[in-house]
Amino acid sequence: MMRNVLECDVVIVGGGPVGVTLAVLLAQRGVSVIVAEKAPEIHPLPRAAHIDHEGMRVLQEAGVAQQAMRTSRRGDRYDFINAKGDVLLSFEAGERIAPGGWPSGNMIHQPSIEAHLREALAKRDPSALRSQWEATGFQDTETGVVVQVATPEGNREVHARYLVGADGARSTVRRAHDIEFDDLGFEEQWLVVDAIVHDFDRMPKFIMQVCDPVRPTTCSLMGEGRHRWEFMIKPGETAEELSEDESIAGLLEPWKVDGAVSLERKAVYTFRARIAREWRKGHVLLIGDAAHQTPPFAGQGLCSGLRDAANLAWKLTAIVRDGAPDSVLDTYQPEREPNVRATIEMAIMMGRTVCITDPVAAAERDRQMIAARAAGQSPDGSFNFPPIDRGLILAGAPGAGQYFAQPCAGESGSLKLDDVLGAGAWLITRTPAAPVDGLVTVTLDDPRVAAFRDALERELAIHKAEAVLVRPDRYIFGTGNAGELSKAWSALLTPQARVAA
Numbered sequence: 294m295m296r297n298v299l300e301c302d303v304v305i306v307g308g309g310p311v312g313v314t315l316a317v318l319l320a321q322r323g324v325s326v327i328v329a330e331k332a333p334e335i336h337p338l339p340r341a342a343h344i345d346h347e348g349m350r351v352l353q354e355a356g357v358a359q360q361a362m363r364t365s366r367r368g369d370r371y372d373f374i375n376a377k378g379d380v381l382l383s384f385e386a387g388e389r390i391a392p393g394g395w396p397s398g399n400m401i402h403q404p405s406i407e408a409h410l411r412e413a414l415a416k417r418d419p420s421a422l423r424s425q426w427e428a429t430g431f432q433d434t435e436t437g438v439v440v441q442v443a444t445p446e447g448n449r450e451v452h453a454r455y456l457v458g459a460d461g462a463r464s465t466v467r468r469a470h471d472i473e474f475d476d477l478g479f480e481e482q483w484l485v486v487d488a489i490v491h492d493f494d495r496m497p498k499f500i501m502q503v504c505d506p507v508r509p510t511t512c513s514l515m516g517e518g519r520h521r522w523e524f525m526i527k528p529g530e531t532a533e534e535l536s537e538d539e540s541i542a543g544l545l546e547p548w549k550v551d552g553a554v555s556l557e558r559k560a561v562y563t564f565r566a567r568i569a570r571e572w573r574k575g576h577v578l579l580i581g582d583a584a585h586q587t588p589p590f591a592g593q594g595l596c597s598g599l600r601d602a603a604n605l606a607w608k609l610t611a612i613v614r615d616g617a618p619d620s621v622l623d624t625y626q627p628e629r630e631p632n633v634r635a636t637i638e639m640a641i642m643m644g645r646t647v648c649i650t651d652p653v654a655a656a657e658r659d660r661q662m663i664a665a666r667a668a669g670q671s672p673d674g675s676f677n678f679p680p681i682d683r684g685l686i687l688a689g690a691p692g693a694g695q696y697f698a699q700p701c702a703g704e705s706g707s708l709k710l711d712d713v714l715g716a717g718a719w720l721i722t723r724t725p726a727a728p729v730d731g732l733v734t735v736t737l738d739d740p741r742v743a744a745f746r747d748a749l750e751r752e753l754a755i756h757k758a759e760a761v762l763v764r765p766d767r768y769i770f771g772t773g774n775a776g777e778l779s780k781a782w783s784a785l786l787t788p789q790a791r792v793a794a
Contacts, residue, residue: 297449301325302613304440304453306428306466308332310341310403311581311598312459313410313422317355318606320417321716324613327451328414329442331427335407338558339487342513342521343368343592344401345676346393348599350699350767353711357409358395364405365516368398368592370499373646373662375655381504381646381662383673390706394699398592400500402517428465431456433575454613456577457605459598462565464583470574477566479588479641481648482526483511484535484561486544488554490520495553502590502647506655508544509647511590520554523589527650532561564588564644566637572626580605585633590643591676593636600766604629607718607765608685615731617786624684635678685764687771687781691756697763700748710745711767718770718782721749722760726775729783732762734775 303319305312308330316326344352344361352358373382386397414421423444431440438456442449458466490496497520503510511523524544526535534540536559545551568585572578581598605625611617646662649655665671681694702708720726720734721742728734737746737753752761758772762782771778 297447298452299327299449300452301327302453303327303455303457303609304329304438304451305457305459306440307458307460307464307581307583308411308422308424309459309461309581310407310410310595311602312457313407313414314351314355314599315457315459315580315602315606316421317410317414317417318351318602319609320414320421321355322606322610322614324610326418326421327453328422329426329428329440329451330422330424333425335404335411337404339401339403339515339517339519339521341403341595342400342515342589343595344399344406344599345592345596346391346395346397346399347696348393348596349395349399350393350711351599351603352406352410353394353709354603354716355410356413357406360409361401361406362395362399365399365401366514367396368400368500368514369396371398371501372499373502373504373643375659376503376505376507379659379663380666381659382502382643382666382671384676385674390701392696392698394701394706394709394711398500400514400516402515402519403595405517428460430469431466431577433470433577438576454576455609458577458579458583459581460583462582462586464579466577467569467579467583470577472569472571472574472579474567474569477568477637477641479564479566479644481564481588481644482532482561483564484524484526484532484541484544484559486522486524486541486556487515487558488520488522488550489557490518490554492553495550496520497548502643504647504649504655504658506650506652509650510544511647512548519557522548525648525650526561536561566641568630568633568637572629573622578605578622578625585630585637587633587637588640588644590647591636591640593640593676597633597636600632601629603766610765611786615786616788618788621685621786628681628684631682632678636676639676639678681768685770685785686768687762687773687778690771690773691758692761692769693771695769697752697761697767697769698748699767700745702744708744710742713741713745716765718765719763720760720775720779721753721763722775723753724759724775726760726779729779731786732779732782734779 302325305328371384391397437454440451509525513521580601686693756772760775762770762778
């Protein structure tokens with residue numbers, strides 16, 4: 294007889310790429326998890342288009358980065374051009390390996406990545422993902438949560454320590470817990486057109502935003518033999534009329550791709566910029582689009598969700614498995630929100646650059662941005678987002694809160710530090726240090742890191758430090774004396790500690 298009540302450490306509502314990534318990271322750490330996903334199968338059409346080097350590093354920990362790379366394409370150049378083809382902004386990555394140990398811009402095929410993530414989760418726990426399970430309600434109690442779910446076999450209950458809402462922009466978890474949004478003041482409706490490519494020789498070779506007031510347009514590479522165009526729906530137009538196949542053919546006509554592509558998907562999206570006011574409320578947490586939504590122009594929507602997963606996975610593990618104080622979770626939003634706000638502000642800047650439909654205003658924009666590029670004052674280059682400035686870091690220590698780059702070695706950077714040292718926190722030190730439970734301790738003369746020694750030496754030299762302690766999400770906890778670092782780290786994660794966010 295089927296039990297109507299199930300128990301686990303963490304229940305995740307939403308089986309998209311962010312929710313399943315979190316589930317994989319938790320399962321790898323020995324945390325029991327149930328993912329309630331109301332859809333019967335993976336959504337078959339592409340949605341997210343881009344994962345940056347940090348997101349790929351998270352997928353590396355989840356064990357699916359190599360598979361993701363096989364179906365992706367490099368986004369090595371991203372230009373904002375006006376109607377004449379003049380470059381207003383340009384972001385170039387080239388072939389270089391970025392700090393996360395992977396290329397900066399990876400244009401993906403989301404359904405393929407989701408399939409690999411689900412396979413990785415099934416290897417850890419075949420029963421973790423429950424398709425056609427729809428969360429219908431929950432109670433947040435003193436000791437955890439009770440989640441009601443409707444399943445094909447009838448109604449069930451899941452009792453868990455924590456509930457994570459990974460159920461997207463329309464999150465039922467967020468709404469049921471009465472968590473409101475801060476609206477950052479951007480809302481535009483666009484038509485998204487995905488196409489399967491039959492002749493790549495006729496396709497654009499890089500990503501571009503066409504800042505043409507007649508029709509603001511995005512042209513984007515995609516993974517797995519696909520290409521995407523996005524067209525702004527202008528005042529006076531309707532989504533229905535612009536979505537007609539005849540209208541789409543007219544929108545694509547200037548690109549001269551007739552016969553080179555076939556239409557796979559068309560969808561109308563309202564691009565918004567919003568951040569939930571509470572990412573943690575009691576035993577309930579929000580992640581990904583349930584917690585924040587960004588316009589797509591910086592390609593950071595899925596990336597931000599993957600960073601959320603990396604931040605949350607090790608903290609939930611520290612509490613559930615290792616007995617760390619519940620207050621560790623109070624650092625989740627203070628650590629992540631400044632980064633998310635910065636990515637959204639970048640996307641809003643880009644969106645406002647593109648979405649000008651007044652010809653006079655567009656001409657003035659062009660004049661100012663071209664002059665700024667000529668004077669070397671344009672924000673060209675790569676995206677730089679703020680480090681963690683409060684939370685689970687050693688305040689005042691050089692480098693605390695900064696992202697710890699992943700050194701790579703071997704042919705095409707195939708040997709990566711994370712794979713050598715594994716999951717968990719690291720203490721990397723010049724001189725031997727006493728072993729500490731929960732820390733991977735390694736000296737620079739350890740044969741395991743011989744291929745990375747020069748890079749690690751440079752990191753320590755930058756901070757003039759004997760040692761660096763790197764958190765499981767690969768942000769620097771602090772630098773300094775190895776013994777003092779390990780003591781400070783352990784003190785924050787003991788059951789008696791009270792962590793200030």
